[in-house]
Amino acid sequence: MEGFFIGLWHPYTSAAAMLAMTAWGLVLSADYPRLQHNLLVYIPACAVGLLLPALGIVVRPDMPLLAFAMLAGVATATAYRFPTTAYRLAAAVAGLFLGTQSAPDSGPLGATIITALGSVLGVSSVLFYIGGGLDWLRTWIKRQWFPIAIRIAGSWVAAISILLAALELRPIR
Amino acid sequence: MPKNALTLTAASALFAGLLAAPALAHTGVGLTGGLLSGFEHPITGLDHVVAMVAVGLWGVFLGRPAIWLLPVIFPLVMAFGGAFGVLAVPLPYVETGIALSGLLLGLAVAFAIKPPIHVCAVIVGIFAIFHGHAHGAELPEAANPFSYALGFVVATGLLHICGIAFGYLARWPAGKLAVRAGGGAIALAGLGFLTGLL
Numbered sequence: 001m002e003g004f005f006i007g008l009w010h011p012y013t014s015a016a017a018m019l020a021m022t023a024w025g026l027v028l029s030a031d032y033p034r035l036q037h038n039l040l041v042y043i044p045a046c047a048v049g050l051l052l053p054a055l056g057i058v059v060r061p062d063m064p065l066l067a068f069a070m071l072a073g074v075a076t077a078t079a080y081r082f083p084t085t086a087y088r089l090a091a092a093v094a095g096l097f098l099g100t101q102s103a104p105d106s107g108p109l110g111a112t113i114i115t116a117l118g119s120v121l122g123v124s125s126v127l128f129y130i131g132g133g134l135d136w137l138r139t140w141i142k143r144q145w146f147p148i149a150i151r152i153a154g155s156w157v158a159a160i161s162i163l164l165a166a167l168e169l170r171p172i173r
Numbered sequence: 174m175p176k177n178a179l180t181l182t183a184a185s186a187l188f189a190g191l192l193a194a195p196a197l198a199h200t201g202v203g204l205t206g207g208l209l210s211g212f213e214h215p216i217t218g219l220d221h222v223v224a225m226v227a228v229g230l231w232g233v234f235l236g237r238p239a240i241w242l243l244p245v246i247f248p249l250v251m252a253f254g255g256a257f258g259v260l261a262v263p264l265p266y267v268e269t270g271i272a273l274s275g276l277l278l279g280l281a282v283a284f285a286i287k288p289p290i291h292v293c294a295v296i297v298g299i300f301a302i303f304h305g306h307a308h309g310a311e312l313p314e315a316a317n318p319f320s321y322a323l324g325f326v327v328a329t330g331l332l333h334i335c336g337i338a339f340g341y342l343a344r345w346p347a348g349k350l351a352v353r354a355g356g357g358a359i360a361l362a363g364l365g366f367l368t369g370l371l
Contacts, residue, residue, distance in 0.1 A: 015319035148241040159252035166256035
């Protein structure tokens with residue numbers, strides 16, 4: 001079971017992954033009952049992403065994840081509603097790169113599968129907690145400041161993502 | 174605000190800008206750490222504090238949607254300024270811009286100036302670039318850049334909220350006077366930074 005917990009915690013050890021998951025959760029929270037169906041695209045995309053390194057496809061996921069977090073943060077801050085297809089595409093892209101980021105190292109098949117299961121749960125749980133949690137809170141907190149606080153959180157996530165993306169682009173001295 | 178007063182303010186700001194000395198928050202020495210270091214950066218530099226609080230105060234004076242729009246815009250544009258700092262893209266007169274932000278935003282609160290919302294957004298956005306550049310220039314030295322960035326973005330947001338909270342005093346006549354006096358004090362502090370007196 002150790003591998004399962006390693007997989008579960010792995011997404012939380014990457015700043016880019018944390019920002020992407022948080023930003024995606026904030027986007028979903030805007031209209032969770034309608035947008036939660038995107039998890040049906042997101043979770044299989046994660047599984048595909050987990051398989052990519054095993055297939056010899058090496059992708060550096062940090063920059064795409066930061067770009068995704070930036071766009072999702074701006075979308076939250078501006079409260080912009082995209083067409084349904086755009087959310088499905090975003091779910092696929094986020095899932096793919098978050099899966100790749102959390103792909104287990106090669107090892108015995110059983111242990112690899114257990115670790116991969118932990119990773120899928122790890123990259124999905126933040127979405128359930130943030131997306132579903134904020135939606136649940138919205139039913140209780142009817143105050144005007146609540147959606148504003150979510151928009152401000154989106155702008156903070158986007159701001160941090162922009163800074164870390166700049167750091168990635170910075171030439172090594 | 175009368176037109177001649179505006180001209181006088183702009184002229185004095187320009188003059189003071191020429192006399193500007195480096196401000197408080199950016200010593201450029203020592204190792205930058207993580208979350209606490211990033212959090213401390215905006216709140217230990219009085220030049221940042223007064224400008225951030227002034228953004229919140231001005232937002233209250235302007236009413237909705239500025240009260241929440243300015244704190245949303247500021248970190249986003251600040252991050253672009255920060256990215257320039259991280260990438261070592263030179264930005265002239267950073268400290269002057271930061272000091273000017275305190276002076277002009279303080280004056281805007283003191284005189285309860287209410288331009289259209291898009292003008293406010295542009296003014297705040299321009300100043301945000303200077304503040305962001307100052308923060309961002311120190312980010313590559315951070316032991317943990319993510320924590321450092323998280324710390325200074327959150328601290329900046331909390332300073333806006335402090336300004337908004339104080340600004341809510343303006344609901345009452347005496348409170349309005351206190352808030353405008355606060356704006357005046359911020360403007361004086363900005364002038365102090367510009368001239369190197371503070």
